[in-house]
C-alpha cells in the first residue's frame with residue numbers, strides 16, 4: 001500500500017464500544033463476547049485440570065501474537081450477511097479447513113472484534129473462549145498431528161471501528177470494503193492471521209436488493225431470494241488473510257479485457273462510472289507494461305475497487321486493489337502521479353500477493369518493488385527521472401533508517417500508531433536498495449533477478465534471505481555482504497556509480 005500523500009480529511013474519532021466483558025467459564029454452546037482488542041491477555045477461568053488458554057503466535061518479531069502454531073489452513077469459506085447498514089454487525093459463518101502440523105488439545109484462531117455464537121470442530125460442538133486477540137477452541141477430542149480438521153465458527157463481524165485500531169472493515173459512503181493489512185483480518189473473521197499461512201478462499205456475501213457484493217477472485221454463482229441476493233466468489237490461487245477483500249455497495253461492476261483475455265473488472269460507485277472510466281481503461285495497458293517487465297500476470301482477474309472513503313492509503317488486495325475514489329475525482333495530484341499509484345498497486349499483485357512475505361520484516365520486498373515499478377513507470381511514461389528520485393531518497397535514507405530501522409529489520413509498530421510498520425524505510429528506502437543492486441550488478445542481471453523472483457516464488461512466501469540468494473545466483477557472485485549492508489545497516493552504504501551522493 002502507499003499512504004496517500006495528502007492530509008487525509010479528519011476522521012471521526014474512533015468510537016470506543018461498550019464495556020469489555022471478561023469471559024467467564026469456558027462454555028459450549030452459548031454466546032461469548034470476544035473481548036475485543038485487549039492490550040494484554042485476559043485471565044480466564046478454565047475447566048479444571050487444563051492449562052490456561054493463552055494467546056499464541058507464529059513468532060513474528062513485529063507482531064508476536066499474530067498467527068498460530070500447530071496447523072496449516074488450506075481453505076476458508078467465509079459467509080457474510082449484510083444488514084443493509086454499515087453501523088451494525090454482519091452475521092457471519094467462517095469455516096476453516098486445515099491440516100494439523102502438531103498434536104493439538106486446543107486450536108488458537110485469531111479473532112478479536114465480534115460475538116461468537118458457536119464453534120464446531122469436525123461437526124461436533126466445541127468449547128471456546130477468548131484470550132487476548134485469540135479465540136481458543138477446545139475440541140471434544142484432541143486432534144492428532146497430520147489430520148484434516150474442519151472448524152466452523154458462527155459469529156458476528158463488526159464494521160464499527162475497533163478501539164485503537166484502524167482497518168478490517170472500512171465503512172464507505174454506501175457500504176463496506178476491507179483493509180486488513182497488516183494485522184487486522186482477524187477483526188473481520190476468525191483466521192490464522194499471518195501471511196506465512198496462505199489458503200484458498202470462497203467468499204459468500206448476502207446483501208439486500210440494491211447492493212452489489214464483490215470479493216477476491218471470480219464469481220461462481222448468484223442466488224436471488226426474498227429481496228436478498230447472495231454472491232459467491234472463489235480464488236484460484238492461495239491468498240494471505242491480509243489481502244482478503246469484500247466490497248458491499250451501491251456499485252456497478254465494469255468489465256473489460258486485459259492481455260491474453262484476462263478478465264478485468266472494476267467495482268465503482270454507480271454514479272461515478274463515467275467520471276472514472278478514463279482512469280479505469282488504463283489498466284489493461286498497465287498490466288501489459290508490467291508483464292513486459294516481470295512476466296505473466298499471476299492471477300485469474302484484476303481490477304480496481306473505488307471506495308467512497310478517506311482511508312489515507314490504497315491497498316493491493318488480491319485481484320481487486322482498493323483505491324480511494326477521491327484520488328481520481330479530486331484532481332489534487334498530477335495525472336502521471338495517479339497513474340503511477342495505479343501501477344504501484346498492480347505491481348503488488350506480483351510482489352506481495354503472489355509472492356508474499358514470510359514475516360512482516362520482509363515487508364520491504366513488497367513495498368520496495370512496488371515503489372520501484374511505480375517510479376519506473378513514471379520515468380518511462382512521464383519522464384520523471386528515476387535517478388533524481390533515488391538521489392533524493394539517498395539524501396533522506398539515513399534519517400529513515402534512524403526513525404524506522406533498516407529496510408529489512410524495521411522497528412516494531414508504536415502502539416496506537418496508524419502508520420504501523422509502513423514507514424519510508426520500507427518504501428523509498430527499500431526501492432533505493434533495489435537501485436543500488438541494479439547499479440552493482442547491471443541492468444540485465446537485475447532484470448533477470450526480478451523475473452526469476454516472481455516466477456520461482458509464485459503462489460508462495462519468501463524471505464529476504466531468499467532474495468539475496470537469488471541475486472547472488474544470477475549475478476554469479478556472493479552478494480551477502482553487499483546486500484547485507486544495504487538491508488541491515490544502520491547507515492546507508494555508498495551508492496555504486498554515484499560516489500558524490502551524500
Ligand SMILES: [Zn+2]
Pocket residue numbers: 001002344348366367370
Ligand atoms: Zn504498497
